[in-house]
Amino acid sequence: MAKYTRKQKELIENWDAQIDFLKSSIEIFDKGKVMEAIRIAQTLRVMFHNTEKSHSIYERLNNNIIFKSSSGLYSPFNLISSWMLLSVELSSDGISYQPKLDNPVDRLFFYDFEDWWNQVIFDDKKNVFSRKDIVVYVANKDGGAHFDDYIPEKYANLIIYNSLGVSDMNGSISNNPMYMAIRVIAQEVIDSVELENYSKERKSVIIPKSSFEVRFLDENEVVRFTWSSTDIQQGNSEDQKLILSKFKLSKRKLFYKYFGDKKVEYIKK
Template structure:
């Protein structure tokens, strides 16, 4: 029989898939660590590992399906979804002012990323790497599921580009792994909408720092520097964060037979320290405009 063919396969030993899970999580942790230290191209390898863990086809089975746990996990969901946000904003407007309505929407309202300090007075799009991203009671908080089943978490569109195209977690992982050099480099080319997202700064321009003064404002606000970093890559980093926390959460509950309260800390789960300072409040004078 030929090496590497189906006919040459032999049954795996007991514990094989559990060992593979430990190996794949190790890959994910190392790639995420490199990403957080500034090697953002690691997002491609993160996507490949996510695909191994999660994606089922007619010809291949994901590792979590082999283990029989993919559809039993409660997936930590830090995303903001457009339909949920629209409903939350409408309810907020109804409660706070009679006749008030929301008339504008931007791509940066939804998705998985946030603005952070990128150094030298610049801002960039980062993976939040936090469980609670928003103040309780705000429309964004009310639009964040916090826990989702697999199909909703994996397939629901949530990352939005400036031109209005929306990407699910699976869309981003699939394109990175199958077209953008993860497992394959596509001969024809990349998905056109994905290429647009790769250079999309979501219409945000901002400068910050102690040296900003009103008398020094540029003649045109269009000179404000664009937000840095790759929204697609940062989104995949956040997807990895969500999955790793979901798996560790499941293991903690399984071992302790405990009742998990989402607002409580994860006892033995070391959450990563975000490699950025979120731009939740202005530092000195902040100058910004949607461009």
């Protein structure tokens, strides 16, 4: 028999099912079952990850959702590690990473998918990791599709050898930063979808005096961070300008985007 091509209606139904899976897994995670992050990662992979042989539901639906970033703006001038979606908490159980939820930064930006998916969320000063890196690794190698015998060096540094450098007096950290980040990514997706569905009334207004760009942290120009010469009070010294010049750039524009009576700041290519 011939292959069957799924209809648009089926893709939409599956997308809605993945959103329901995310919401259910978030509830389980928030009750203390942090290993549920593995299933969250699997769901996110199905929704968003493309390979040479398969395309994500998001791409096949030609969605144009804009994605909320809970991350503050990354600085390439930091001398210490960065964990953009997390906070550090000290309790009787020791030091742990906690997901930043409930609009944790002073200024939230929304992005097109590629800028959001490939935005840096960890930098241990040896390697940088995007949302895509973390989701795909956990979904494919950390008990999702497979539980590999060996952990690649850069991921081992992050979760075993504590390359982020946060630890208690015994040199340990009590939880896995990748799992905590996945919890935040799931929330960003839920919030972004809810905004998309909030109102069909749309309007975008450019903010002309703001200058934004993305800078690429890798040679392949995939992992990136947002930068602004107008909205970030760094990068003015000669040393900082030299550091910044090492990263290739791609220009962006800042908009106010309205969904009915809701307004967000949207950085667009």
